[in-house]
Amino acid sequence: MVTPKRKDAQQLTELILETARDLFTQYGVDTVSMHQIAKTAGVGQATMYRRYAQKGDLCLELIDDQFNRLRIEIEAQLEQLDGAPILERLISVFRRIIMFTHHEASLLKAIHVSLVQSRCLNADAQQFFCSQPYLYLHGTLAGLLKEASDAGQTVSFDPAFTAHIMIAALAPHTLQHLSDRYGYTTDDIIDQLIRTLIRPLFISLD
Amino acid sequence: MVTPKRKDAQQLTELILETARDLFTQYGVDTVSMHQIAKTAGVGQATMYRRYAQKGDLCLELIDDQFNRLRIEIEAQLEQLDGAPILERLISVFRRIIMFTHHEASLLKAIHVSLVQSRCLNADAQQFFCSQPYLYLHGTLAGLLKEASDAGQTVSFDPAFTAHIMIAALAPHTLQHLSDRYGYTTDDIIDQLIRTLIRPLFISLD
DNA sequence: TTGACAAACGGACAATTGTCCGCTATTATT
DNA sequence: AATAATAGCGGACAATTGTCCGTTTGTCAA
Incomplete structure (x- = not known):
């Protein structure tokens, strides 16, 4: 043919x-x-x-290079930290993700709004949650959280569920609002997020 | 005149x-x-x-009655729990907010998408974060978190910042995804969110 | 070469969002 | 009552998103 x-x-x-x-x-x-x-x-x-059926798809393509770089960095970092305490690895990955989110805020906002609206007819599946970046971030976070949970170093929680919630907490609109309106720097945001979302899950070993 | x-x-x-x-x-x-x-x-x-300059504004108006009811319920509950431990009050309020968010998901999604886009010219201020419901929820949560923090019962964190993050974590899209895709019930979601976001902040008093 | 066929281009078209402006309705003034 | 003045109605219009279809382009077969 x-x-x-x-x-x-x-x-x-x-x-x-x-x-x-x-x-x-x-x-x-x-x-x-x-x-x-x-x-x-x-x-x-x-x-x-x-x-590109929507602007969000186009933005996804544009951010693809940056995202692959993030992936490589995360994997390199995890390899380098092989054997380190799970808390340390989790914080390291989380920090990278926040930096990426804050840095690419304008594209990520457009992607989020566009893919969450799902004006397409196949409204059954939220495209945003099926996008490759989301799945990768969720898988990575959930894996680390599960490792921490299995090791008995944390309070009891559902790793997959918690990973979804953590990503939701990193919504680019919110981070941008925090820096625009209140003047938090990227480092402030990283510090507070780790302090609020990650560390408290770990049982203090004192 | x-x-x-x-x-x-x-x-x-x-x-x-x-x-x-x-x-x-x-x-x-x-x-x-x-x-x-x-x-x-x-x-x-x-x-x-x-x-109503946008669909989101119209939705805000439509949800206004429900929201006032939520406010009254929260205030009644706080009055009734006057003197109870701050953790208990915080969980009670948080539970109400999640139930509301999950119940009104379709309107809230429309509001969120519409007001976050800010296609209006005054793009300097994100309308979503200036809406009365957001400000009330943030104020209430931040107040309770500050009380807990001041009482020295928690790890160290910034109450206002954390309240923003908590509301971001309750994004209606995410909650709906969790129930549609994974079958979590409202009670599951409430339980997991409290387990992940609230309890770990409190230092165990054992 | 030439003809057939399909992938894919591009512009016209439909639907939705948001704005502008002429006109109507209402009220204070006389 | 008649008039003046303006808040506000409503439809026409512009911009953006998304779709459809006639036409072009390139490949394979004879």
């Missing part, structure tokens, strides 16, 4: 992504419209929507 | 609210459009937008 592919398909994808990146940088993620991206890139609406 | 008021202004407001309530009940909050509400109510677009 025939399996035709446009030879410029991949180039169009990159053109769209590059245009979006530029426009986002210049005007801010919120104010740039899908139409504007297509028009600027010189492609049809459908050509873009066929690749 | 002249201060003319249409005598039917209040009636129109109630007509809009009633129409919205009916349509939301019948078709679901997500699928009903502002245009549809105006058309069904038989009023112009601007007549509705002048009252």
